[in-house]
Amino acid sequence: KAGVTQTPRYLIKTRGQQVTLSCSPISGHRSVSWYQQTPGQGLQFLFEYFSETQRNKGNFPGRFSGRQFSNSRSEMNVSTLELGDSALYLCASSAAGVHEQYFGPGTRLTVT
Amino acid sequence: GEDVEQSLFLSVREGDSSVINCTYTDSSSTYLYWYKQEPGAGLQLLTYIFSNMDMKQDQRLTVLLNKKDKHLSLRIADTQTGDSAIYFCAEIGNQGGKLIFGQGTELSVKP
Numbered sequence: 736k737a738g739v740t741q742t743p744r745y746l747i748k749t750r751g752q753q754v755t756l757s758c759s760p761i762s763g764h765r766s767v768s769w770y771q772q773t774p775g776q777g778l779q780f781l782f783e784y785f786s787e788t789q790r791n792k793g794n795f796p797g798r799f800s801g802r803q804f805s806n807s808r809s810e811m812n813v814s815t816l817e818l819g820d821s822a823l824y825l826c827a828s829s830a831a832g833v834h835e836q837y838f839g840p841g842t843r844l845t846v847t
Numbered sequence: 848g849e850d851v852e853q854s855l856f857l858s859v860r861e862g863d864s865s866v867i868n869c870t871y872t873d874s875s876s877t878y879l880y881w882y883k884q885e886p887g888a889g890l891q892l893l894t895y896i897f898s899n900m901d902m903k904q905d906q907r908l909t910v911l912l913n914k915k916d917k918h919l920s921l922r923i924a925d926t927q928t929g930d931s932a933i934y935f936c937a938e939i940g941n942q943g944g945k946l947i948f949g950q951g952t953e954l955s956v957k958p
Contacts, residue, residue, distance in 0.1 A: 739889075768944050778935065778948035791945050825889055827946075834878050834939060836946060838890040 739839035753814040760828030767809040772823040853949035865923040869936030876938040
């Protein structure tokens with residue numbers, strides 16, 4: 736099976752812009768979670784989607800949003816980008832009723 | 848609250864055993880995990896342990912769980928240079944799919 740894929744792998748944006756990141760889970764997986772990784776804060780949970788519904792949400796401002804499509808692919812959007820949003824954004828997928836989460840390679844976002 | 852702590856660095860010689868330690872605070876954790884991250888890559892799930900187990904062995908990896916002290920460790924036998932990476936301990940909190948991660952331990956293996 737193909738693993739979790741994330742596009743794009745690298746992105747450079749300017750402060751104030753908005754960005755959309757995409758995640759395709761492992762075939763058959765219906766749960767997708769998003770995490771932000773920074774040197775200062777480490778790995779922090781953003782949100783989790785299952786069957787197109789947000790099931791869990793982390794402690795991030797409303798500028799961070801996401802959605803999941805009927806084919807389980809997920810997108811996350813960050814509006815009004817700030818310098819502090821520069822990070823590696825990781826998505827993970829898991830099968831229904833299974834606890835293990837498998838991660839994609841991440842999208843490296845740089846905000847200038 | 849939920850918190851996971853790890854030491855930041857560990858240096859070992861090739862062929863030695865490595866032991867990476869982790870403590871957590873959430874007594875309702877059901878599963879605890881070890882992930883590996885190599886430079887420029889995502890997280891690779893190495894192994895996990897269910898909270899009612901004390902030990903799990905998987906080839907060169909041994910996970911020990913002391914639930915009373917909320918202490919988790921990962922032992923890598925016969926450590927190789929390819930094991931050099933950052934190792935993250937994580938728990939499933941009481942909110943289902945939300946993983947809580949430690950800061951990561953950078954393992955350096957010297958030949």
